Amino acid sequence: MSTAELPRLGSATGRWIVLATVLGSAVASLDATVVNIALPRIGGALDTDVAGLQWTLNGYTLTLASFILLGGSFGDRFGRRKVFVAGAVGFAVASLLCGAAVNIEMLVAARVLQGVAGAMLTPGSLALISASIDHRDQGAAIGLWSGFGGVSGALGPFLGGWLIEVAGWRSIFFINVPLVLVVVLVALRHVPESRDPNAAGRIDLPGALVVALALGALTLGLIDGVPILVGAGLVLLAVFVRIEMRSDHPLVPPSLFASRVFTVANLVTLAVYAALGGVFFLLVLELQVVAGYSPLRSGVATIPITVLMLVLSAPAGRWAQRHGPRLPMTLGPVLAAGGLVLLLGIGPDASYPVDVLPGVLVFGLGLSVLVAPLTGAVLGAVAASEAGIASGVNNAVARTAQLLAVAALPGLAGISGALDDPIAFDSGFTVAMWICAGLLLTGALLAAVLLRPPRHAPDLGNIDCLPQCGVDGPAVAPERTAG
Template sequence: MAPDLPRLGSAKGRWILLATILGSSVASLDATVVNIALPSIGASLETDVAGLQWTLNGYTLTLASFILLGGSLGDKLGRRKVFVWGAAGFALASVLCGIAAGIEMLVAARVLQGVAGAMLTPGSLALISSSIDKRDQGAAIGLWSGFGGVAGALGPFLGGWLIDLAGWQSIFFLNVPLVVVVVLVALRHVPESRDPDAVARLDVPGALVVALALGALTFGLIEGVPPLIVAGVLLLGLFVVIEMRGDHPLVPPSLFASRVFTAANLVTLAVYAALGGVFFLLVLELQVVAGFSPLMSGVSTVPMTVIMLVLSAPAGRWAQVHGPRLPMTAGPVLAAAGLVLLMRIGSDTTYVLDVLPGVLVFGLGLSVLVAPLTGAVLGAVPEGEAGIASGVNNAVARTAQLLAVAALPGLAGISGSLSDPSAFDRGFEVAMWICAGSLISGALLAAVLLRPPRRAPALDSVDCLPQCAVTGPAVAPVRRASS
């Protein structure tokens, strides 16, 4: 007989929630503050745009490649164990980032940080699912989601303040005390759990091939090496073959038998490619061209996150009743309009007139879009496959951001150093048009391909799982169907 799980109101339940919230918040904070630090990193380490691309993509590359393997590893070896390993590895990699004396060391540390993040990110929600009484899981996920949204909102402000006060290294050192608390609480208060139905073997070949594929594509796009781009495409084809023929695939091909699931992931690919480009280049534009400080550039995007915190849940509820097609069509169009407004940023920018209108419209578009998108993904598959479905969707989003950051500067003519604000400003405008086009393509895909899901997701899932996140969709806990 399975042991009784603690209620959320108990001391043990609150400790479990603290560990999972802090664990996910560490990754959330890191994702938002590193963008703010890019100009400071570039000046301090004397690197060019390519070095800044690798600073972001070193992390995203390994996170996108191994996040599904990290979830499977937790199911097999122990969710708490893998969660603690991921947290400890994240702290160690953060220290290496903070002491990096050159861009090469920083990128290598970011690669390690992504591997650790792939173990940490899926584990937080999985621990809630396996360690909290089922009667309280909706409330627990709601609290986890709410505090995660607060962390995302505070990230730009906190990151900008720390960079102004103590330099860009401080944003990495901040992770260490948070992780110490996570590890101590998890080891003392979080029970270990495994999935008794976990596959005997992990899809390590699939994970390695997709990592090589994304690595080749990233290197080829950033450095301009066409043979590597071709090799990356061929390796992606090999990954598809491995998944179709394997008996324990990371990405079960059966998921894509659902037209809604396939359509939602195509929309995710288009939309999150645009988001990756926007969040990489917008902060650079604000600091390099408009002359904003790190703190002011961080504060500039906070209204976007606040709008998402307020409106994501109502948007999710509306889509549950009326279907995701309309919000997933209108949301990207609104976001594209926001990007057109952001093109007004220049050397004589004023925040209220030139930045805030674009940020508000862009945030409104994301608020309309993100929760219905997650709801469509979860509603397209049986409940027992919700975990792997959301994990695949998260990996698609990370991959889209990875490739956009790699390809967009070259397509927009942004290269070399950041010493010429006028040249960067011209490239930024081209890049925003490309991102707006990607958003419009996502809207067209939703309008043409989406149909109402055959199973409406639970209300708390629509409200909570998006986590008001723009860096990537949340990874839902795996709930296997009862036998």
């Protein structure tokens, strides 16, 4: 289909395209949120300890972080709709296996498959909008994608918690199947196929394989406390860097890091999203194991974070567009760290208005100040033609940070074994939140010291049309054309 023939957003085809991409993205992102809430029920049903719950999250994040850039490359070369649909079907099959799991090993294996499918599904969502909607309406289409994604993020914890209580933890996986069926039918019927005509050369399969092995070794070594595996993972990461520097078709182009702002933004992402990974893994466990909250109540407890981000992210992004990202990228993590200190008041029979809500509000305010300027800094630091790969790299960095934090934090905080000792878990939660606060302050320090005030306002495009960056990982932006 030529550019002149692309449908307008107001047409029936345009609306169907937005529906398929929004729903496909929502299925992948909501799964992470709801699984966090379900962890205590999963632990009890499958008789597993904290390590098993770590792998329940990290099995998915490991393969998603490892292959998300590869999934985008596959779509550019072999067809974005084809890869998007294949990822959706794979996600549904893996979800069925998750829901049917009879032990933790089967669940983790299914989550690994789910992450592979998610790596095919996630990059295609925005790329299809960019390739399939008339360029005059792409800003509005991306805005709709962002807005509906934010709404689904806000409703997800509530609906997920309700579903867990009414139908059990397996239902959070089974519900994916009818949603994916809608995505597949709409995509096949209404979304045109597209490819990147400039995508040439081989795909960096060696790089993808080596980084997957590196992250796998690091994750296993950190969870099980095996130093030799951690060392092997670090060596493999060094090999991955070497491969990327020598490759003529790298997954992660080294030239991106010639930009000081891009490099600093990713260092801040590494620190901040490591903290977020730890917080969202342990907070819902603290609320259920220690404070005695139900899955529904613990899910609703964190909704103010998403609401604040929906309301305040765009103004924060516009401010950063005019004045530069240094101040919000410094102030945001400091505020978030203050919110974690307030959350240390959670204990047995914790009062939500007194012990939970103040910390949640301050933490959410900090993220609202930080996230859009951070995303804008990544996109504004590179040429418009590199925006897609730049945001993809930033997404992979964020998910890798979360992966390693969930793997390492329980051991560092002394949280291990079963979830039947609220006193021990509460003590470990306190240590973990101090570590996460330290990571956030590290991110703030990196931004304050290494980012320079701009001589003129950075050109980030229309900040209202930037993809909404969620707490589970930055969105993968579509390619932006110059001009």
